Amino acid sequence: xxxxxxxxxxxxxxxxxxxxxxxxxxxxxxxxxxxxxxxxxxxxxxxxxxxxxxxxxxxxxxxxxxxxxxxxxxxxxxxxxxxxxxxxxxxxxxxxxxxxxxxxxxxxxxxxxxxxxxxxxxxxxxxxxxxxxxxxxxxxxxxxxxxxxxxxxxxxxxxxxxxxxxxxxxxxxxxxxxxxxxxxxxxxxxxxxxxxxxxxxxxxxxxxxxxxxxxxxxxxxxxxxxxxxxxxxxxxxxxxxxxxxxxxxxxxxxx
Numbered sequence: 001x002x003x004x005x006x007x008x009x010x011x012x013x014x015x016x017x018x019x020x021x022x023x024x025x026x027x028x029x030x031x032x033x034x035x036x037x038x039x040x041x042x043x044x045x046x047x048x049x050x051x052x053x054x055x056x057x058x059x060x061x062x063x064x065x066x067x068x069x070x071x072x073x074x075x076x077x078x079x080x081x082x083x084x085x086x087x088x089x090x091x092x093x094x095x096x097x098x099x100x101x102x103x104x105x106x107x108x109x110x111x112x113x114x115x116x117x118x119x120x121x122x123x124x125x126x127x128x129x130x131x132x133x134x135x136x137x138x139x140x141x142x143x144x145x146x147x148x149x150x151x152x153x154x155x156x157x158x159x160x161x162x163x164x165x166x167x168x169x170x171x172x173x174x175x176x177x178x179x180x181x182x183x184x185x186x187x188x189x190x191x192x193x194x195x196x197x198x199x200x201x202x203x204x205x206x207x208x209x210x211x212x213x214x215x216x217x218x219x220x221x222x223x224x225x226x227x228x229x230x231x232x233x234x235x236x237x238x239x240x241x242x243x244x245x246x247x248x249x250x251x252x253x254x255x
Contacts, residue, residue: 003237008133009142012126015055016150019121022047023153038102045113052120061128066188067120076186080195082178082225086218087199090206097206108201115197122147122176123183123192136184136233143180144226148173167215174219178226185229 003011026044030036035043056062066072091097100107126146130139148169154160160168179192203210 003129003132005133008129012129012142012146015121015125015129016146019048019051019117020150020153022051038106042106042110042113045110045117048117048121049113052117052125055125056120059125059128061124064187065124066183066186067190067193069188069190072186072188076188079182079186079229080191082222083182083192083195083199086175086222087195087202089214089218090202090210093206093208093210097202100205104205107205108197111200111204112193112197114200115193115195118147119179119189119193119196122150123180123189127180127183131184131238133237135237136235137230139237140180140184140226140230141177144173144175144177147176147180171215171219174223174226178222178229181226181229184233 023044026047027040030040030043033043056065071077122143127139127143130142133139134142148171151168151172152165154165154168179196183189183192
């Protein structure tokens, strides 16, 4: 039996708020543990990764997530290309990408933890919870909106202007929607974790300002892509925390 929409929304919001609380708590206690400066972020993301793994385990949502699936189908692989483009377009600006302290390795580790904890939380725990109470389209859209809203954490960890914050919420909300649409269609989380981490990696380590128009074009493209993935997907709530199973044509060959 499907959960009520209000209950599902409250639980999904609680997951996001718990993650945010853990970030603040980790940053608060890190100095007491001898963790300072840049490494506090690494510590906070490690804590969030543990939380995400525990949440997905407690909710029994590992099945059909595709976190350990190396290959889903040619179609699924081709439809990853918009995320590949988004992740690596920032490298197209000469002189913009370069090393930053404390080095590529630690940045890669931290952002891989970001990709892992955000994908498990949003594209598994939150989406799986909402799928119990909402049809496919609203569940995916709400997952994207919640992913955008979780970036209100910038108010606690930084001091962005109102305009910058609104732009960030819109961009991340659309990005989260496209990721949720892909996960709903193909249940293949592994490449989403890696591409999410790659996107953060290339953007953070790009010093040259990227034209605002480029952000807008990419965001509009991802919005259109997500809508195309969800076109015609009107199935009823599942009543269980499962994603759409790949069709026979989308499953990998036994060979």
